[in-house]
Amino acid sequence: MLDKQKNNNWFWIALTALLISLPFIIESFYTYLLTTVGIYVVIVLGVNMLTGNTGQITMGQAGFYGLGAYTAALTALHFGVPLIPGIILGGLVGAGIGFLVGVLALRIVGAFLAIATLGFGFAVQSILMNVPLFMGRTGISISKPTIFGIQLQEIGYYYFVLAVVILFILLTVSILRSGVGRAFMAIKSSETAAQAMGVNLRLYKTMAFTLSAFYAGVAGGLMAYHTQYISAETFNFWLSTYFLVAAIVGGLGSVKGSVLGAGYIVLVPYFLADYQDFSFIFLGLVLILVVVLAPEGMAGLLKKLRVRATLLLGQNKKMTDSNVALQSKIGMSND
Amino acid sequence: MSVRHFEANNVAIAFGGVQALEQVSIYIKRGEILGLIGPNGAGKTTFFNCLTRFLEPDSGEMFFEGADLMKKKTHDMASLGICRTFQNLNLCQNLNLQDNILLGSHSQIRNPLATMLSLAKARRRERELKKKTREVAKSFNLEELLDSDIDSMPFGSKKFAEFARAMIAEPRLLLLDEPAAGCNDEETSAVSDMIMKINKDFGTTILVVEHDMSLVMKVCDRIYVLDSGKLIAEGTPEEIQKNPRVIEAYLGDDFNAKNQ
Numbered sequence: 396m397l398d399k400q401k402n403n404n405w406f407w408i409a410l411t412a413l414l415i416s417l418p419f420i421i422e423s424f425y426t427y428l429l430t431t432v433g434i435y436v437v438i439v440l441g442v443n444m445l446t447g448n449t450g451q452i453t454m455g456q457a458g459f460y461g462l463g464a465y466t467a468a469l470t471a472l473h474f475g476v477p478l479i480p481g482i483i484l485g486g487l488v489g490a491g492i493g494f495l496v497g498v499l500a501l502r503i504v505g506a507f508l509a510i511a512t513l514g515f516g517f518a519v520q521s522i523l524m525n526v527p528l529f530m531g532r533t534g535i536s537i538s539k540p541t542i543f544g545i546q547l548q549e550i551g552y553y554y555f556v557l558a559v560v561i562l563f564i565l566l567t568v569s570i571l572r573s574g575v576g577r578a579f580m581a582i583k584s585s586e587t588a589a590q591a592m593g594v595n596l597r598l599y600k601t602m603a604f605t606l607s608a609f610y611a612g613v614a615g616g617l618m619a620y621h622t623q624y625i626s627a628e629t630f631n632f633w634l635s636t637y638f639l640v641a642a643i644v645g646g647l648g649s650v651k652g653s654v655l656g657a658g659y660i661v662l663v664p665y666f667l668a669d670y671q672d673f674s675f676i677f678l679g680l681v682l683i684l685v686v687v688l689a690p691e692g693m694a695g696l697l698k699k700l701r702v703r704a705t706l707l708l709g710q711n712k713k714m715t716d717s718n719v720a721l722q723s724k725i726g727m728s729n730d
Numbered sequence: 731m732s733v734r735h736f737e738a739n740n741v742a743i744a745f746g747g748v749q750a751l752e753q754v755s756i757y758i759k760r761g762e763i764l765g766l767i768g769p770n771g772a773g774k775t776t777f778f779n780c781l782t783r784f785l786e787p788d789s790g791e792m793f794f795e796g797a798d799l800m801k802k803k804t805h806d807m808a809s810l811g812i813c814r815t816f817q818n819l820n821l822c823q824n825l826n827l828q829d830n831i832l833l834g835s836h837s838q839i840r841n842p843l844a845t846m847l848s849l850a851k852a853r854r855r856e857r858e859l860k861k862k863t864r865e866v867a868k869s870f871n872l873e874e875l876l877d878s879d880i881d882s883m884p885f886g887s888k889k890f891a892e893f894a895r896a897m898i899a900e901p902r903l904l905l906l907d908e909p910a911a912g913c914n915d916e917e918t919s920a921v922s923d924m925i926m927k928i929n930k931d932f933g934t935t936i937l938v939v940e941h942d943m944s945l946v947m948k949v950c951d952r953i954y955v956l957d958s959g960k961l962i963a964e965g966t967p968e969e970i971q972k973n974p975r976v977i978e979a980y981l982g983d984d985f986n987a988k989n990q
Binding site: 569570572573574575578580584585587588589590591593594595596598602648 | 823
């Protein structure tokens with residue numbers, strides 16, 4: 396258990412160090428792209444907590460994301476609200492609507508919940524398209540983000556998003572390790588058992604919805620400042636699907652999986668952009684392969700790799716019980 | 731306070747045209763182990779589900795330590811001091827054993843927001859609960875398995891894990907739904923011993939709904955017999971074994987053959 400913990404910490408420390416130094420090494424465009432990944436990490440963390448941990452599927456996350464983006468953009472445009480309060484407001488608006496959707500969705504489960512949240516996504520987009528306030532396809536342009544009166548340039552914004560991502564990863568880990576996270580996971584596994592242990596299903600399901608919508612709203616606000624232009628066309632059904640695919644391919648129920656999945660869903664379409672439709676075929680094939688062959692996603696594969704590496708390095712004796720169990724699960728012998 | 735720790739009066743419920751429970755009245759004395767037995771379809775599980783509020787009876791009333799259970803919801807039971815185990819193990823596969831047992835202490839969460847944010851007080855409570863989890867695991871011989879996945883645990887340990895999850899909340903009434911289901915003779919005997927140990931060590935009042943006669947006769951102080959939704963007998967194990975109505979209606983030849 397301790398070894399496992401140490402390994403995990405090294406993963407996060409190495410990743411953070413790499414991300415802090417990257418802007419000095421890579422071209423500015425890639426810094427922009429990595430900022431996008433960071434924003435996706437925030438939203439996928441929320442999707443994963445709701446779907447991967449609590450077992451409530453969401454196919455309308457682009458709706459909360461859009462609400463957050465428009466809240467930040469409109470408050471900046473009309474009232475000159477700066478970056479930080481803007482994205483907090485975006486998160487709160489997302490959370491408020493998420494709470495209502497969560498309450499309405501209480502009686503719906505499984506595929507029906509997927510359809511209902513899908514409908515929510517469509518409804519939000521059609522409101523953004525048609526209500527004059529949101530300027531529909533024309534979109535809204537906003538100026539560069541400012542913190543305490545200082546305007547952030549591309550690299551500055553990259554670090555700001557990195558800080559927000561780290562904050563949300565810590566928040567997610569804290570939630571999932573607490574009694575609340577246990578209740579979420581119990582709901583996914585067995586609603587009956589969860590109830591018998593005192594988990595108020597209505598309260599906790601609504602909480603999971605509200606939290607994931609808060610994440611999405613904050614991510615939306617971040618994105619509005621990132622692209623400095625938003626239009627209703629962005630917040631479509633495909634975007635919601637992408638978020639869900641990121642959670643599944645990255646690893647359902649895993650924080651590391653959310654990070655990997657967000658990177659996957661931004662970087663793969665970018666690097667395959669020259670091949671047009673092939674990008675979709677690739678994403679689709681990978682999704683099928685993951686669901687069938689590696690249901691624990693990229694995070695699960697990493698875990699297996701680590702066990703194999705540990706074995707190859709001849710540290711068999713140091714293996715903990717959980718590693719032995721894992722090892723037997725993936726069908727490897729000890730000799 | 732009366733000796734009646736729990737009482738149910740005239741509980742009735744029908745599913746479509748079938749009267750699953752007809753005016754069932756039982757009481758449980760503080761500190762006793764009470765058995766509720768009956769053949770398949772007698773209404774044992776239905777009664778159990780009414781008590782744990784998974785089902786809403788058509789009529790009747792139920793009280794625990796003076797609290798009106800009809801006004802409570804399923805998730806209120808644990809904080810009232812009523813915990814249960816499941817007939818077909820219902821542990822959470824996506825949590826390891828330690829987290830499964832900790833889940834049993836869910837009703838101690840007062841402020842979900844502080845808990846989520848792991849504020850100092852919540853962290854302290856979590857540490858205390860983990861310590862308590864180890865103690866509880868120890869008394870059920872599970873301490874070696876705390877970090878294990880549920881999948882990798884042997885069947886007997888899973889049974890005890892259900893007990894541990896219920897007991898960490900320190901219930902005053904423990905409800906056991908067919909605790910010997912799926913057990914071989916050896917495991918049944920271990921479960922019986924554990925039930926008596928819990929009753930003796932913690933003074934927990936226990937209701938056992940059970941099929942397995944050897945277990946019920948061994949552990950129960952008093953037994954009710956249900957048949958087709960009606961109570962047909964009440965008494966000590968000796969009285970129940972001798973009761974001609976019970977033998978005829980339920981125990982039959984099978985039981986006599988088994989116990990002689």
